[in-house]
Amino acid sequence: MRILVINPGSTSTKIAVYEDEKPILLHSITHSADELAVYDAITEQQDFRRNLVIKELHRANIPVKFDAVIGRGGLVKPIAGGVYEINEQMLNDTLHGCVMHNHACNLGCLIAHEIAITIPNCRAFIADPGVVDELSPLARISGSPLMPRICIWHALNQRAIARRYAREIGKRYEDLNLIICHLGGGISVAAHEHGKAIDTNNALDGEGPFSPERAGSLPAADLIRLCFSGKYTEKQLLKRIAGKAGLTAHLGTNNMKEIQERIKNGDKQAQLITDAMIYHTAKQIAAEGAVLCGNVDAILLTGGMAHSDYITNELRRRIGYLAPVYCFPGENEMEALALNALSVLKGTSKAQIYQ
């Protein structure tokens, strides 16, 4: 079986081709902020990114002929985890935004569908999108009935890392209690109780620790005052929550490697802000420990910033008392998507219907 995998991120488009379990192409195209600045809405980048995918297939001499195309899922309605066949309802919700979240992952489903319909007998899927919702009834309740909690998190990578860790120790994910912290452009921390993510911060909308480009939790009343100050438009303020927030707002970059260089060269502000991000992340991890009543088998750190020994050592120092800490730097999303599609093609699992 030949599978095309498309994973659009805020700063990159990742492409892979698998022959069954074996990757025959793995490629990541980085997009500069200037390159993307010409697009007002993220969905306007569809043609640009699709053309890059096709160009890369041509460059690698791979014919546009697949049994399935699978894209990173977008921010549609909250759904259960697993693989979904892309359908009209999903395309419509992604394009017209039933929840109106402007995130590059929305392009995964649109481009996967667009390519798949040009190929005879080719199926189109997404798997474990960021809106996978397994919150417990308690976790859903916020202090205002007007605003129940929802979750937007790195469901795909967290689940892939959880399964990988379970495999490595010879256990089933469903038999473990894990806290998983994805340290990416956004930071999500989830409590996985026996295979279900029963609580996680909403990493996109302003919950939890701040991150390279997200504000995390903010003082709510101050935020309302800012909204009515007349100084900012809605769009500008939303950018202050996701995009121009966190490290980007404090230090002018979302690049942790660059910030580490600055720290080495004696930049005290860069040190303070990085330490604050680690501090708030540790607090979120400890909070998920309370969700699991302290019964935590392991804490797994993943995402781009898990490459940083400084960050992972500091986190270990603060939360190592709770459970053993293991690092899985980077992400396992391409393989996870490919294997999800393969398991449906082989009939080992069934694709769900998005409604």
Ligand SMILES: Nc1ncnc2c1ncn2[C@@H]1O[C@H](COP(=O)(O)OP(=O)(O)OP(=O)(O)O)[C@@H](O)[C@H]1O
């Ligand atoms: N070797 C490294 N050392 C330190 N930081 C790194 C390293 N590699 C990547 N990073 C940082 O990791 C962050 C990005 O992580 P990642 O690639 O997981 O995020 P993303 O895919 O862009 O966003 P998200 O995971 O939130 O969807 C950036 O701040 C980047 O500078």
Ligand SMILES: CCCC(=O)O
């Ligand atoms: C799915 C989006 C998760 C994030 O980037 O916060």
